[in-house]
Structure formats: C-alpha cells, structure tokens
Amino acid sequence: EGIGPQEYTALKMEVVQWGAEAAPAVDPVVQGKKVFFVAATLRPETMYGQTNCYVGPAIDYGLFEINDTDVYVCTERAARNMAFQGTTKERGQVKCLATVKGAQLIGTMIKAPLAHYEQVYVLPMETVLATKGTGVVTSVPSDSPDDYATLMDLRKKAEYYKIDPRWASFDPYPVISTPTYGDMIAETLVKKMKIQSARDKVQLAEAKEIAYKEGFYNGTMLVGTYKGEPVQEAKPKVRDEMIRANLAFPYAE
Numbered sequence: 001e002g003i004g005p006q007e008y009t010a011l012k013m014e015v016v017q018w019g020a021e022a023a024p025a026v027d028p029v030v031q032g033k034k035v036f037f038v039a040a041t042l043r044p045e046t047m048y049g050q051t052n053c054y055v056g057p058a059i060d061y062g063l064f065e066i067n068d069t070d071v072y073v074c075t076e077r078a079a080r081n082m083a084f085q086g087t088t089k090e091r092g093q094v095k096c097l098a099t100v101k102g103a104q105l106i107g108t109m110i111k112a113p114l115a116h117y118e119q120v121y122v123l124p125m126e127t128v129l130a131t132k133g134t135g136v137v138t139s140v141p142s143d144s145p146d147d148y149a150t151l152m153d154l155r156k157k158a159e160y161y162k163i164d165p166r167w168a169s170f171d172p173y174p175v176i177s178t179p180t181y182g183d184m185i186a187e188t189l190v191k192k193m194k195i196q197s198a199r200d201k202v203q204l205a206e207a208k209e210i211a212y213k214e215g216f217y218n219g220t221m222l223v224g225t226y227k228g229e230p231v232q233e234a235k236p237k238v239r240d241e242m243i244r245a246n247l248a249f250p251y252a253e
Ligand code: A2H
Pocket: 001, 006, 040, 041, 042, 043, 046, 127, 128, 129, 130, 131, 132, 133, 134, 135, 136, 137, 138, 139, 140, 143, 144, 145, 147, 208, 212
C-alpha cells in the first residue's frame, strides 16, 4: 500500500452449487445467468494453490447484474467501482438483483480458475474488510499466512464456525519455492513464529510482509505455464493469461 491506486486482479469464481442458506434467496433471481464470486487478489501467480474462498459472515453482499449473461457477487462498493472501470455493459450502471449476508453464502461450491482443486467451497473469515477489494478473498494457504491461519482455525473448530468439515478439507498445495522457506512459505512462517490463530494480528502482519517479499523477490514457480520461472516474471504473465481467458479482469481502487 502506498501512493496511487492499488491494482488488483479480480478473479471470477463461478458458482457450481449454492449452499443451503443461499439457494432460496438467490435461485429465483439468477435463473439462466452465470453467477461468479469475484475475489480481489494481489498475487495472481498463486491461483494454482487455491483451496477455498472467504467471505466476511457479517458483511452485506449483493448479486449484481453486470451484463446480459453474468451476475457478480461482491460488495456494493466494489460493484459501483467496477461500473466506472468498464466492467459493466453500461458505464456507471449496475443493477442489484438480491442482497445476502456473507453467512448465507458459506458452503456454496465454486470453480477456482487455474487451481489444482477445480471446485472449492466458500468459508467464513472474520478479518475480511468490507471496505477493501470486493469483500471476497480467494484462499491460498500455501502462500498467505492469513489464509493458512484461518483455514487451520476452521478445521479445529468446524462446529463453532458452523461449517461442514469437508468444505475445509483441501490441503495447502505448493505453488512457489523460496530458498529460505521451502515450498509452503505460509505454513513454515506460521509454525516458526508460533502463530496460534487468525487472531494473532501483529505476528500475522509480520509473516504476511515476509511471505510477500520473499515470494516476489526470491520465489520460483513450481507449477503452471511458467513453472521454473522467477515469480517476478511469472506474475504479470499469469495475470494476462487469466484476463485473456476471461477468468479475471483488472480492478483498481
Ligand atoms: B491476496 P492489500 Cl497468496 N479483506 O490474494 C481482507 N483481505 C483482503 C480483502 C479484504 N476485503 N481483499 C483482498 N484481501 C487480501 C492472495 C494472497 C494475498 C496471497 C498472499 C498475500 C496476499 C490469496 N489470498 O495479500 O491490503 C487478498 O489476499 C497480502 C498483501 O490491498 C489480497 O491479495 O494490500 C490482499 O489481501 C490485498 O491486500
């Protein structure tokens, strides 16, 4: 974060099957349309390692009609921004078909573009901010300490979080190798720094910083089209590849 706009990659994760809590509210309004959860990421090159997707359970989400065929699930704030960035059919125009709480979206099955696990589930993350990105975060526990810590919390207390343990059963999948931290930098850092849960905010912020810098400057791709290449080179190429394939689009704020 610094001066100027943050350039995200907005990843399109298509709904395969709505969770039981969402189906009654959304099924009638999205008939015949493709619906996508849209996740804002700064690490497009890690998408091979997605294991799930996160929403904030208390956050309000909308189902926004973007054009004649597609509906996006994100915050209203993000939908408005998209409407002024050429994402919608008509500039500045976006119609909300329905609103839902994040909690209702949990357990929905979605496609994860490029990922080793082709279909993953929507899970809750308390630390998702409604004021950043789209309010939807794709989870890459191999490379994001926050994603890793949250996934482990969910596995430990599935009942408390009201999730089916199967939804959190996809193991972290190695995507990037660094000389100092091996091929699962997030897991290595969380263990090394003795981070107990997603509530250890200060240590997680430090781990996030290390993982980001190490991955970017010293990381090598272990999978995908740019396997063997430095992360610095692969990152824009993976982003372009996804955008060309209509699996993602640029999003700034
Ligand atoms: B990143 P910045 Cl592998 N609330 O994507 C909380 N976190 C959010 C968010 C929100 N509303 N919207 C996006 N994010 C996350 C991948 C990733 C990310 C990896 C490693 C680090 C990392 C997979 N999750 O981010 O505050 C998203 O997670 C660490 C910086 O705008 C997004 O990129 O700088 C990142 O935070 C955006 O954070």
